[in-house]
Amino acid sequence: MSPTAxxxxxxxxxxxxxxxxxxxxxxxxxxATMGALHDGHRSLIERAAxxxxxVVVSIFVNPxxxxxxxDLRHYPRQIERDLEIASQSGATVVxxxxxxxxxxxxxxAVTVDPGPYATLLEGxxxxxHMRGVATIVAKLFNITRxxxxxxxxxxxxxxxxxxxxxxxxxxxxxxxxxxxxxxVDGLAMSSRNAxxxxxxxxxxxxxxxxxxxxxxxxxxxxxxxxxxEREMATVVARxxxxxxxxxxxxxxxxxxxxxxxxxxxxxxxxxxxxxxxLIDNLAVER
Amino acid sequence: MSPTAxxxxxxxxxxxxxxxxxxxxxxxxxxATMGALHDGHRSLIERAAxxxxxVVVSIFVNPxxxxxxxDLRHYPRQIERDLEIASQSGATVVxxxxxxxxxxxxxxAVTVDPGPYATLLEGxxxxxHMRGVATIVAKLFNITRxxxxxxxxxxxxxxxxxxxxxxxxxxxxxxxxxxxxxxVDGLAMSSRNAxxxxxxxxxxxxxxxxxxxxxxxxxxxxxxxxxxEREMATVVARxxxxxxxxxxxxxxxxxxxxxxxxxxxxxxxxxxxxxxxLIDNLAVER
Numbered sequence: 001m002s003p004t005a006x007x008x009x010x011x012x013x014x015x016x017x018x019x020x021x022x023x024x025x026x027x028x029x030x031x032a033t034m035g036a037l038h039d040g041h042r043s044l045i046e047r048a049a050x051x052x053x054x055v056v057v058s059i060f061v062n063p064x065x066x067x068x069x070x071d072l073r074h075y076p077r078q079i080e081r082d083l084e085i086a087s088q089s090g091a092t093v094v095x096x097x098x099x100x101x102x103x104x105x106x107x108x109a110v111t112v113d114p115g116p117y118a119t120l121l122e123g124x125x126x127x128x129h130m131r132g133v134a135t136i137v138a139k140l141f142n143i144t145r146x147x148x149x150x151x152x153x154x155x156x157x158x159x160x161x162x163x164x165x166x167x168x169x170x171x172x173x174x175x176x177x178x179x180x181x182x183x184v185d186g187l188a189m190s191s192r193n194a195x196x197x198x199x200x201x202x203x204x205x206x207x208x209x210x211x212x213x214x215x216x217x218x219x220x221x222x223x224x225x226x227x228x229e230r231e232m233a234t235v236v237a238r239x240x241x242x243x244x245x246x247x248x249x250x251x252x253x254x255x256x257x258x259x260x261x262x263x264x265x266x267x268x269x270x271x272x273x274x275x276x277x278l279i280d281n282l283a284v285e286r
Numbered sequence: 287m288s289p290t291a292x293x294x295x296x297x298x299x300x301x302x303x304x305x306x307x308x309x310x311x312x313x314x315x316x317x318a319t320m321g322a323l324h325d326g327h328r329s330l331i332e333r334a335a336x337x338x339x340x341v342v343v344s345i346f347v348n349p350x351x352x353x354x355x356x357d358l359r360h361y362p363r364q365i366e367r368d369l370e371i372a373s374q375s376g377a378t379v380v381x382x383x384x385x386x387x388x389x390x391x392x393x394x395a396v397t398v399d400p401g402p403y404a405t406l407l408e409g410x411x412x413x414x415h416m417r418g419v420a421t422i423v424a425k426l427f428n429i430t431r432x433x434x435x436x437x438x439x440x441x442x443x444x445x446x447x448x449x450x451x452x453x454x455x456x457x458x459x460x461x462x463x464x465x466x467x468x469x470v471d472g473l474a475m476s477s478r479n480a481x482x483x484x485x486x487x488x489x490x491x492x493x494x495x496x497x498x499x500x501x502x503x504x505x506x507x508x509x510x511x512x513x514x515e516r517e518m519a520t521v522v523a524r525x526x527x528x529x530x531x532x533x534x535x536x537x538x539x540x541x542x543x544x545x546x547x548x549x550x551x552x553x554x555x556x557x558x559x560x561x562x563x564l565i566d567n568l569a570v571e572r
Contacts, residue, residue, distance in 0.1 A: 015458050022308055108454035109402055110420060110447070115395035134396060138424075139456040145431075161396070168394035170425040172301050 005057070005091040007083060011102075014056075014095050014143055022145075026053035030146035032137060035059040036076040036191035037085040040181040044150040047178055049090025056144050057091040063099060064107065065132030074275070076194050095144065102139065111135040112169075117161045120255055121268060122279065125245050133158055134165055141171050148174045152181075154188050156266060156281045160255055180280070182208070192276040200274035203239045207269050210235040210247055211282040214267045218249075218284050223260045225249060228267075236271060245270040245277070252283060262286050291343070291377040293369060297388075300342075300381050300429055308431075312339040316432035318423060321345040322362040322477035323371040326467040330436040333464055335376025342430050343377040349385060350393065351418030360561070362480050381430065388425065397421045398455075403447045406541055407554060408565065411531050419444055420451055427457050434460040438467075440474050442552060442567045446541055466566070468494070478562040486560035489525045493555050496521040496533055497568040500553045504535075504570050509546045511535060514553075522557060531556040531563070538569065548572050 008014045021028050029052030031044045041057075048055040059082055066072035079096065086094050112134035117123050123130040141149070151159045163175050181189045186208035187201075196204055210232040217231050225248070232247035251258050252266040261284075268281045294300045307314050315338030317330045327343075334341040345368055352358035365382065372380050398420035403409050409416040427435070437445045449461050467475045472494035473487070482490055496518040503517050511534070518533035537544050538552040547570075554567045 011456065023311070025309070108450075110450045110454040111399045111401065112455070113397045113399040113417075115397065117396075131399075135455070139454075142456040142458065164394075164396045168396040168425075169398070169421070170297065170428040172428065 005083065005087040005094045007094045007096060009096050009098065009101070011097060011143055014093075014097070017093060018143070018145055021054050027147045028052060028144065029055045030140065030144050030149045031055065031057045031091075032140050032149065032151075033057060033059055033082075034061045034075065034191065035082045036078055036194070037082045038181075038189045038191060038193075040152050040154060040189040042085060042089045043181050044152060044178050045086060045089035045091055047176065048148070048150050051176075052148060054093065055091045056093045056095055056146065057086045058095040058097075058140050058144065059086075060095075060097055060102065060136070060140075062132055062136040063103075064111075064135055065129050067126050067128050071277075074195065076191050102136075108135065112138045112165065114161050115164070117157060117164070117255070120157065121246060121248075121250075122155075122157045122270065125270060125277075130157070130161055134161055137162055138165060138169070138171075141166075141173065146173050148176055150176045150178060152178050153281065154180045154190065154279070156268060157255060160253075164254075186212075188278075188280045190278060192278060195276050196274055200241070203241050204273045204278055206236055206239045206242055207271055207278055207280040208282075210269055211267050211280060214247070214249070215282055215284050218261050218265070218286055223262065225258060225261060228261060232267070232269065236269075241273070243272040245272065247271075249284070291369065291373040291380045293380045293382060295382050295384065295387070297383060297429055300379075300383070303379060304429070304431055307340050313433045314338060314430065315341045316426065316430050316435045317341065317343045317377075318426050318435065318437075319343060319345055319368075320347045320361065320477065321368050322364055322480070323368045324467075324475045324477060324479075326438050326440060326464075326475040328371060328375045329467050330438060330464050331372060331375035331377055333462065334434070334436050337462075338434060340379065341377045342379045342381055342432065343372040344381040344383075344426050344430065345372075346381075346383055346388065346422070346426075348418060348422040349389075350397075350421055351415050353412050353414050357563075360481065362477050388422075394421065398424045398451065400447050401450070403443060403450075403541075406443065407532060407534075407536075408441075408443045408556065411556060411563075416443070416447055420447055423448055424451060424455070424457075427452075427459065432459050434462055436462045436464060438464050439567065440466045440476065440565070442554060443541060446539075450540075472498075474564075474566045476564060478564060481562050482560055486527070489527050490559045490564055492522055492525045492528055493557055493564055493566040494568075496555055497553050497566060500533070500535070501568055501570045504547050504551070504572055509548065511544060511547060514547060518553070518555065522555075527559070529558040531558065533557075535570070 029048030114130040114134045236244045247269040252264045315334030400416040400420045522530045533555040538550045
């Protein structure tokens with residue numbers, strides 16, 4: 001029998017549980033999710049369970065981070081299955097607040113400003129997205145007060161933002177990054193993949209192929225960002241049903257633009273495949 | 287002999303002290319200050335001491351909230367005297383981080399956006415001020431994790447902002463407001479008063495006189511905001527050395543503009559007297 005996580009649906013219950021953990025000196029890990037859990041989330045929860053006494057998995061489809069009402073409406077929801085996956089992976093608490101509970105007076109007046117990440121890459125393509133992420137993550141940190149929090153590298157800009165949020169605003173907690181979990185053909189796991197048709201599912205592998213092509217030409221000596229971007233775009237163009245948003249390289253610590261393709265780089269890509277926008281990235285050391 | 291507060295100058299020491307308070311279930315009160323403590327601060331610290339087991343007084347002249355480098359440079363500093371006042375009033379810890387400690391990489395990239403308070407009243411007159419306040423207060427909350435925090439009503443917009451910061455971002459703590467402490471002639475206590483000449487010190491009482499005049503004409507039946515503002519401005523105009531910034535009324539819960547002068551109102555005033563900008567306010571129930 002798999003262990004069962006406690007489901008808490010109100011902030012008050014969560015705060016009480018947290019206070020109890022504090023009294024018993026239990027180290028708390030937080031895995032913040034929007035549900036529709038897959039093997040990527042599983043790896044975060046398992047890692048948290050291996051290093052913390054209590055593992056809180058939050059499931060909240062955050063309206064603040066959706067610019068597009070359609071994307072919010074279609075975002076997959078499967079709470080019973082999520083509770084099972086979370087429990088099996090080692091969660092001790094699943095925190096599932098309602099929107100009414102999180103934002104009783106509607107959108108908050110005071111928010112967290114993501115600074116440069118508001119307009120960079122994902123921020124640039126999805127106005128308000130990064131502010132929504134920063135605000136909800138700060139609020140979840142305040143409610144659950146984790147000692148450690150676990151984020152996947154798939155949302156690499158989100159991970160970078162969370163690191164800066166934690167250091168700039170003095171949240172005294174450790175941010176643990178976990179590698180992207182991929183399907184056998186290379187597609188990065190994402191809750192959004194469920195919305196792809198069979199044909200689109202195959203086309204979607206072009207994101208990962210473009211990233212590998214980028215990594216290869218850097219290995220072969222390419223030092224020019226424009227050339228790299230053109231090469232990656234050429235790979236994507238071979239799938240006419242896939243609309244590229246960006247394919248580029250950034251410095252991996254703060255996502256600044258590299259003058260030359262040297263040092264610790266991250267290749268990042270975003271494209272729309274059928275009804276969904278997908279993202280992926282790859283580390284390259286040079 | 288007066289009890290002696292422990293002085294902690296690093297975030298690490300403060301976080302350790304806070305963890306120790308948590309283990310011993312000590313209720314923690316925070317009084318966030320920029321030093322130059324006066325009787326207004328004293329009332330906050332004494333109130334905190336009466337209701338909390340541990341009282342942290344933070345002293346940090348926050349560069350983020352000064353738009354004007356001159357104002358920052360001239361802001362009064364008197365750390366030895368402050369330690370004595372804090373101790374006498376019941377502080378158990380005085381937290382005095384350096385700027386280097388609080389912002390090791392310079393101004394933070396991720397900040398707290400004060401929303402409407404960015405451009406309202408003080409926010410409008412001092413660009414960046416409210417964002418600087420919101421960001422430092424959030425960081426101090428994260429470092430000291432108070433159960434209760436005590437703010438004076440003198441900085442009424444700051445108090446309103448802090449209330450929204452706490453509810454919107456889910457800081458689980460109680461915000462306690464304390465009344466303005468005044469000199470015998472009505473001047474609101476402020477660290478900036480120390481910079482007034484003898485003549486300016488007398489002129490400065492016009493702020494409080496204008497507020498009282500405003501309260502009186504509302505009592506006498508005035509319901510029109512424009513008329514109220516003109517009357518208050520007329521009082522200030524009698525002191526030709528005093529430059530009025532604003533004299534107005536707002537709804538006291540969120541500082542929205544009243545359609546008619548009814549309900550729970552706050553009269554607010556700001557003016558420059560000699561080298562300093564002073565603010566004051568007064569509650570009016572109608």
